[in-house]
Amino acid sequence: MPLPAKAFQRWLHGIAPDTSMADVCRLSKVKRTTLAQQLVRGKVAEATVVSISRAFGVNPVDSLAYFENYRDLAGPQIPPSPQELVSQIATVDLLRAVIARSTPAVEAGAEAEAEAGTPAGLETGAGQGTGPAGSAGPRRPGPLELSPAPHATSVKNWVDAIDDGELRHRVSAATGIAPQNYSAQLTANRLAPEVAIATSRAAGVGLTGGLVATGLITEEEANWEPGARQAALDRLTDGELTALAGERLQALGKMLRRQEQDQEQTEKIWENLG
């Protein structure tokens, strides 16, 4: 449920006491009509609070914590698990990592010493598996910069990453959302902020993970360490990385195939009835 307008007014007064609504909208790039409508309805979207927070240099998570429904966001959060971090890496970036690991020659210049004598990428992976994360990070510099979260399937990948097999049932029980509606939201790469938090809670992970996956807040705002995703990626063994990339590709293929079928079907309908 979005934030009550009354509480929103109080919060806004707290962070921008002398700013007119027009200025707030101008600075935060929230459309005036949108905000006005939300206020009239008495329900302000979380995204509005996030935009305004950013405009006034306040951490959006702290802002959300001001509101009753999001109280639990106050204070330190459990840091994201490696699986969560990896789930927020775009499929293309995972594939790049696969390619980079299997063609050591490309990076030979940067890590000639480390790679010397190793015939294939597999060796590299094994080395990383045993080494600590800190040492793995600097070994993959420059060209493999990860695109920022979220990505095209980040919501579903995130839930899959924290799902123990019963998560969907627990979320459904806790929020009253029918499992098929929940799945539909995941497939559409959407999740209402409160449902994202309910999901985190049901999975026992940090509460901000879902907010990052849905793109409401950035990794930085969620207090994820810079390079945390890269580090988690580097910690994957070649086997894990390849299997994960494979899964993602398969899911992507399925999704594209379905879109193509829908497109075909749509054209057929138009051809006959349009």
Place this chain on the structure above:
Amino acid sequence: MIETLQWTTLIVCGAAALSRIPNLIHKKNRSLFYIFALLTVATLLSIKGPYAAIDGLLGNTNVANLLLRFIIFGTIYFLGIRIAKAFGDTYGLQLIRGRAGYVVLAAISAALIVLFALLDTEGSSAGMAAVSMKDERNATLVEYYGAAGRAYPAYVCLAILPAMLRGVRSSLPVMLRLGALLLAIGAAAITLSLLFPLIPQSLGSVEFIINYTAILCFVFGLTLIWLARLRAGRTVTAHPGRPSAGRG
């Protein structure tokens, strides 16, 4: 109230037919124009005043009613085929255009003509109401005649109904799903019309409401699909080069 519903339906059908004239000229999906035109004629023939006028020209023997039945058969036949093809429903298409479909159509048509011949059809009367009031025998025959007239549309609608329901639940664009929903409601209503004999006389207006609702649902459903196409056409020209598929 029923009069209003009838004339509204007539206007809506006529407007739908008119809106397809550009497509008719461009030779694009011409059958849809004919379907709407036939629907308009069928609606016209089901309204008291126009019916009396047209039947008067045909000799006051309710031949117009028989004509109306066959216009409905033709409309529903072509409409069913179009819809089944559009939604990729080969099974439904088979049921309409396959052997079974033609056997059903032939049997029902024969029954309709025989029953009509057995009736004492003197005296124009929309819906043959006056004919059925002549005597017991005519009343029973009109009942059977009406049932035969509803049987074929119900058969076709039943054939396409599953595909419509699948369309509603699919992941197609929202407007197409809404269109499929309207078509499904129309098809369901026409199928329900098989149960008309069970409706008590006092609730006679229910039959009218079901019939015209069905026609309106079909027309609006098809129009929605057409509008979706027009809108998509515009969007495509507005964003050339935008990839339609999702990005990984």
